[in-house]
Amino acid sequence: MLRFIGRRLLVMIPVLLGVLIIVYALSCFMPGDPVINKLGTQNYTQEQYDAMEHQLGLDQPFVVRLGSYLWGVVTRLDLGESYATNRPVTESLAQRVGVSIQLGLMSLCLAGILGIPIGIFSAVRQNTIPDYTITTLSIILASLPGFWLAMEAILIFSAKLRILPASGLTSWKHYIMPVACASMMTLASLVRMTRSSMLEVIRQDYIRTARSKGMKETRVIFKHALKNALIPVITVLGNQVGMVVGGSIIIETIFNIPGMGSLMLSAINQRDYPVIMGVTLVTSVFVCICNLVVDIVYSLVDPQIRSQFVSGKKRGGKEKTEKEAAA
């Protein structure tokens, strides 16, 4: 198992390097000029421009800049300084990341706590009125644009009813709308995924075997079907956890929340390359780690995968090839 984790961590290095290089190149070649942004005016002299360009290090060729940036990251964990604020990027990331993780995890948990049971319920009651209602609602929910949902929520709860604050993040009340809106989008897809995965499992022969043993339907569902049905759901949820770190640009902007998403948006607007790179780097590290964690969790649920890790039990591998042969 440890060897497996070690190998996966090693594989992450080229992946992350690749992501950094691509994003660096993309942001350098996108239209707009950070020097002008930084000067803040159209009335500048050539000298002023050159001085600023030199100060930001942008007078050097692309490859040299990329090289020194990567060198800084690898040797000193130095992500550079923001063009806009002149403060180290790590500092602004540290300030912001907590908020995004908090919001993201809360909304994911909410989506999971609601979505999985609703999905199961809908599957067990397949083709009844509750099932039709749930399926229809989740399709509608999934097709609503996120910003529209958030705006409507603000209109209703802040502007009309005046019971919830529309922006900021200072009391628990501030959390309600952003978390609810963010979770709605995940919720819809989670319900539909759990439902279809559960339906798939219920048709399997081993469920028929379980029923023929004479157990209650609840035991059939929870003891025999659930674990199998959750395997694909875990994968999707796990990948979402990784994305949480990047924050939600839409939700954070609309509710005016100081998280990674709004940081990214302003950085893009100001051509603040170091910040763009910083957000990208942190997000991709987390996505990679979460993928690894998903694979480990996966192995706890699915014994077929677990036996690949546990080197002591060689038998698993052998039987596998025999099964392939029979097929």
Place this chain on the structure above:
Amino acid sequence: MKVLEIKDLVIEYQTMDGTVHAVNNINLDLEEGETLGLVGETGAGKTTTALGVLRLIPDPPGVIKSGQILLKGKDIMKMSGEELRAMRGDEISMIFQDPMTALNPVLTVGEQIAEIYFLHNDCSRAESMEKAREMLEMVGIPGERADEYPHQFSGGMKQRVVIAIALACQPALIIADEPTTALDVTIQAQVLDMMKNLKDQLETAMLLITHDLGVVAEVCDKVAIMYAGEIVEYGTLEHIFNHTMHPYTMGLFNSLPSLDKDADRLRPIHGLMPDPTDLPSGCPFHPRCPYARPECAESHPELRDYGDGHLARCLFCDGQLGAENTAEEENPAVAAAAEKQQQTPDVLLEAVHLKKYFQTRGGLLHAVDDISFTIERGKTLGVVGESGCGKSTLGRALIGLNEATDGQVLFEGQDVTHLKGRERRKFLTNMQMIFQDPFSSLDPRKTVFEQIAAPLRINKVCRNKRELEQRVADLMETVGLARRLTYSYPHELDGGRRQRIGVARALALEPKFIVCDEPVSALDVSIQAQVLNLLQDLQAAKNLTYIFITHDLSVVRHISDDIMVMYVGCMVEKCASHELFDYPLHPYTKGMLSAVPIPSINVEKKRIIMQGELTSPVNPKPGCRFANRCPYATDECRSVQPAVEEVRPNHFVACHHVREINGL
């Protein structure tokens, strides 16, 4: 005492296409300790009957319309949900067909057995687990393997676990739905043997559903033959096997290729099981019955007792059947050409020390390990062996679908092992392959025409559309597909017709050599016989050469000139077909032949039950690969791999002790 009585049971499925009459007025009963075989083709209603007894019919669309099912006198139809649950698993248990999917992959096998005690006997968790271990021992699996998961077991062992679950509470009745169909013959023999012993020990009654008359002859006391939802014949083994009355039962026997006779042609039942949403008037069998008369289409025969409990449902089976209307569909396109082909034998294909290894996680997998043989033009070489022994890989390596790791394939004297690009494509038109599953090898969105035209189009054989249409029409006629099916889609056709498309496609480029990989394994016996006859006719007409891969020994005997037996990647025996069955020399061949259930009750059989299972083909140890199961194994066998020797003229065997064992 009667354990089970089924009275006038009617079960229907309400579908979009209409009402499926799956079970029509069935009456059956089972005494304590008795085994009843329920036999019939796919779609006859066997599984529906079984699920009906457990009240496990999927609802919707299924409904039990009427009838009574009495378990020890109690009416199952009137039981509450609670009573039903108490009955399932405790008094009646069920063994399902496919052991690969019948066990839950995320629970240990121990838990899955223990659950029965936990549910029905009020045992604590630990007690249940303890009993589960005992039960595992009883079906021949070491108790400490209870903590392993299903994927760690082979197919045969999984089926033992399923049987352990079924027997756990010592039920009064076991319903076994095709329990050994998915298993290899030596493993099937082990499992059947075990089921028989346990059943006798525990005095359980059993309803055994199967399509294999050989299995019936081996384990059943009584037999019921089912057709289109009805019982058409019922009686003791003696009645059914030696005094067959119903034309359908006769047809089933005639469709079977036999291990001990060399019939030239099988006599299949023509046509197909009728559409259950629209059953024919009168006797439902009349469209296929060779004895049918006009009356048969009008009045529906009753199930009558012809003495001594031998029941049959036929208007004329009391000795008035008369002569058979032998309207055997001779294939005109084929029969004409058949006689001209009498050429001098020449070698078409030769394999020289052919090897195919795969790199896997566990190491190097020796799928085909040093196999040499020749095939003469116009002959059939049968390849038999258990699943995973490398038969398909051998076939694929011969036609270059898997490039050989080492060794050579010579086709008409030319080395074709490593051809590439255009040369390979050109050459490939000489060699084709027919696959096992006729459904998954056809593109579901293409019509029959498109399926057959595809190879012609790719190789630009026809100059224009007219010519293409003509060629496809000719091919369809050759393989016996009616012209009206030209624009049907695969899902509209039955397995036999789909396999005919596979054959037509393989023939399209006029190959000289065809690898048939289990072409009839997925088909019912009567349909299987139709396809086998077709393959033989085509061979005669076009002087085709076949490699015929199968695990079914009676099929291979029927169709092959020579037979090669494979075991874990190696060839262990090869000789002429009749020689193999009359004088098997290798210990594995002997064991395998004795394991085949024979559909007759008049032959005394001495069984050699081979214990154990195949060794792994991954990094095989030196020595004979059969040594762990061989009763004659010595230290030499465990250290030195035996070479292939010509022990008798044209009879090749790979075994150190073949001469002592056979007194040669």
